[in-house]
Amino acid sequence: LxxxxxxxxxxxxxxxxxxxxxxxxxxxxxxxxxxxxxxxxxxxxxxxxxxxxxxxxxxxxxxxxxxxxxxxxxxxxxxxxxxxxxxxYRSLKFHHVDLPIPRIFPVCQVNFTNDGPYTRVVEWKNIPNSPQNEQFTSITYEEPCSYTENNNERFYPxxxxxxxxxxxxxxxxxxxxxxxxxxxxxxxxxxxxxxxxxxxxxxxxxxxxxxxxx
Known part of the structure; x- marks a missing residue:
């Protein structure tokens, strides 16, 4: 739209x-x-x-x-x-990455305001009360798309x-x-x-x- x-x-x-x-x-x-x-x-x-x-x-x-x-x-x-x-419906594709470093961001979520393919990235260990591993970190990028482009996975009206x-x-x-x-x-x-x-x-x-x- x-x-x-x-x-x-x-x-x-x-x-x-x-x-x-x-x-x-x-x-x-x-x-x-x-x-x-x-x-x-x-x-x-x-x-x-x-x-x-x-x-x-x-x-x-x-x-x-x-x-x-x-x-x-x-x-x-x-x-x-x-x-x-x-x-x-709108949908989301999740791109998950594991990295051999302690941490990337000081916060849980970073929103992107440019016109790139991703809307935000989440670093899971920064969520309160999450398990901590100081040798690795996991992040997930979210890419918006139509549900028809994502195996009919519907997320939002x-x-x-x-x-x-x-x-x-x-x-x-x-x-x-x-x-x-x-x-x-x-x-x-x-x-x-x-x-x-x-x-x-x-x-x-x-x-x-x-x-x-x-």
Whole structure:
């Protein structure tokens, strides 16, 4: 998209600053990370006898027959076989490099403002509470691309200023399907940061439990 075609919401996510505040969300009053890290957080969420995890298993609609309700985080347009047309998504290619040196950057993340192929680079050992190895460091460059150029890996919805993409999503959302609730970035076609994912998921679950008797 050209700059004038991008929704102002996207531009406002990265405000211009002239201070040295290095917090990821400098205007948020409360900031935190899971005490034992995100991996342990997800392990705890899945640690329940009623939860089965199946990896490398393609979704098929016939699977829904075994459940009274389905919370689906897949792309909503793909679920409906693109019957109203495809929704555009942005994707990222990750270029990982291991180097035999102690450290490269004094910070976790460096954003690039030029017109090169990468938007940012992350040095993982600079994330708080990360394991330290003073003989090596690992960095990852992020390269933006269309999801069609990256094995259909969808990362972000494309929010255009005209609202055309959002309007198409709402058409998909209006398809009657009382047994399915679409969740997450892809199911709801919306930008969500991690804390918003947690808050949204809890609100959806609370609403479902309140409206249904078992």
């Amino acid at each position: 050209k700059l004038e075609e991008i929704s102002p919401d996207i531009i406002n996510r990265v405000p211009i600053r002239n201070d040295h505040n290095d917090l990821y969300f400098p205007d948020d009053q409360f900031q935190a990370m899971p005490k034992a890290g995100y991996t342990k957080m997800f392990e705890n969420l899945l640690d329940h006898p009623n939860i089965q995890v199946r990896l490398e298993t393609a979704f098929e609609k016939s699977m829904e027959a075994d459940y009274m309700h389905v919370f689906n985080s897949m792309p909503i347009d793909e679920y409906y076989d693109y019957s109203l047309g495809p929704l555009p 494309v929010k255009d200023a005209s609202g055309k993409n959002r309007a198409l999503f709402l058409q998909y959302k209006q398809i009657e399907n009382p047994k399915t609730t679409f969740i997450g970035r892809l199911g709801q076609y919306v930008y969500l940061d991690m804390h918003q994912v947690v808050s949204s998921s809890m609100a959806i679950a609370e609403k479902f439990i309140k409206e249904n008797t078992f």
